[in-house]
Amino acid sequence: MDSFTVSNERLLQLSTEMCLEMGKGLQGQKSSLLMLPTYVFNLPNGNEVGKFLALDFGGSTFRVILVGVEPNKAPSVKSSTITMDDEMKFVSGDKLFEHLASCVASFMTEEGLEGDNLQLGFTFSFPMTQKSISFGTLVYWTKGFENPGVVGKDVAELLNVALAKNEITKNVKVVALANDTAGTLVAGCATFNNCRAGLILGTGTNAAYCEKVANVLKLTGNPNEMVVINIEWGNFGELGHLSDIQTEFDNVIDKASNNHGKQIFEKMISGMYLGELVRLVALHYVKQEQLFGGNTPDILLQIKLFRWCCCQQFY
Secondary structure: OHHHOOOHHHHHHHHHHHHHHHHHHHOOOOOOOOOEEOOOOOOOOOOOOEEEEEEEEOOOEEEEEEEEEOOOOOOEEEEEEEEOOHHHHOOOHHHHHHHHHHHHHHHHHHOOOOOOOEEEEEEEOOOEEEEEOOEEEEOOOOOOOOOOOOEOOEHHHHHHHHHHHOOOOOOEEEEEEEOHHHHHHHHHHHHOOOOOEEEEEOOOEEEEEEEEHHHOOOOOOOOOOEEEEEOOHHHOOOOOOOOOOOOHHHHHHHHHOOOOOOOHHHHHHOHHHHHHHHHHHHHHHHHOOOOHHHOOOHHHHOOOOOOHHHHHHHO
């Protein structure tokens, strides 16, 4: 398994290379990292008040959440988690967002909120270019999603249209749109005042952090003001930075994906791909007659046999 071992020296080099890519992305130069401004300029200070809905969408599951906040108190949270069927990754964009709206409606019914006027925060965990805190267009799908009619569209408006069609959710309005990493950072700051970075390692992987506006070419305004930047670091490696540590198994997974050559870092470490990585490695050792006596079980020939949540059982 030496091919999976990366020296500390190489890891430090990769860290430096990623930082250089981040700087290029901030300045609009060619980079594997999009470095997207989120238009989140203010972080929680403990004085927030209100009751809000949230929709957290971006992978194998999504959540509908009711959050109540009061000054200097821990937020009250009620939520419902829904598993995303694989077929929903390929339906039209309209049907996808109507499905999301129907799940919000079901949650509101359970909580006795039918028809209530509520503001909704929408966590959309895919690369998007934002023009404001409530406007963002999808750059491209990741994590196996291919829903047509969404790329280049404002996803907040697509959800608003779907919510307006439903009698239960017709008075719900998307007022904030954020990537999950930005949402994680903001949520962390509500608990730990000095939190300035958010990290996701689940179905996919990404990170966000606070940056000076002066360092962001895409933004104008007070140069000393801080803004949350969505790195989109899952795409690190697109320009070859990881080629020397990619294994033969990583290459197989990349070539079989629907976005060959992109999201290399994500494919090497995140949950969506770990199950298939385990299967490929197991097949390799069967062929080497170091597993199952060299006899390949039929079930091991099934592509995407293992879900990532099962892989820890092999450890």
